[in-house]
Structures are given as C-alpha cells and as structure tokens.
Amino acid sequence: QVQLVESGGGLVQAGGSLRLSCGASGSTFSFVTMAWYRQAPGKQRELVAFITSEDRIIYADSVKGRFTISRAKAENTVYLQMNSLKPEDTAVYYCNAASPFSVYWGQGTQVTVSS
Secondary structure, eight states: OOEEEEEOOEEEETTOOEEEEEEEESOOSOOSEEEEEEEOTTSOOEEEEEEETTOOEEEOGGGTTTEEEEEEGGGTEEEEEEOSOOGGGOEEEEEEEEOSSOEEEOOOEEEEEEO
C-alpha cells in the first residue's frame, strides 16, 4: 500500500518562506512524475508544480519565480520551496505521484499566509 505523507505546512506572514516535503512509503518503484497541487476554500484543486523522472519541470504561472520543486529520486521524495509567499497562496497543498500503474495523493498540508 503506497502512502504519501506531506509535512512542512504552517502559518507564515506575507513575504515569508516555507518548505514542503512529501515522502512515499510502501513503494518498491520510482514514480514517473511527482507534483504539488493546492486547493483554496471554494476553489478547484490546481497544479502548482510538476517534475518528471527526467527532471522536466512545469510551474503554474502564479508561482513562477517564487516556488521551486525538486525531488530525491532514490527516496521517492519531493520538495516544494516556497518563497515570497502571498495571502493568495493560502490553501491545502497536496502531494501527487504517478507510476505506470496508478496515481497517488497525500492527505494534504495546510499553508496559511497572513497579510
């Protein structure tokens, strides 16, 4: 049973930084892609950043230049460094991972940015 566990969320003032981590347990294979999504109250879940096994990266326009995604392939771990945070970044952040067989989601971690 593959499980993704996020950590690193919290409350931060605007302009501050947070680093999210997501580790996988129960997997015996490397994920093809890993990503971070977020969902703000009353809004749909949206892609924040995405990284492939070849280190191809895509960012949402709203976070380009502020957020950095990275992964430790051997540990099936993905990180999201978030700088210059804004109140509109407030959301539950979800880790996502895909293998050739299935897609997995973490439980989410709350990020709250105060103005």
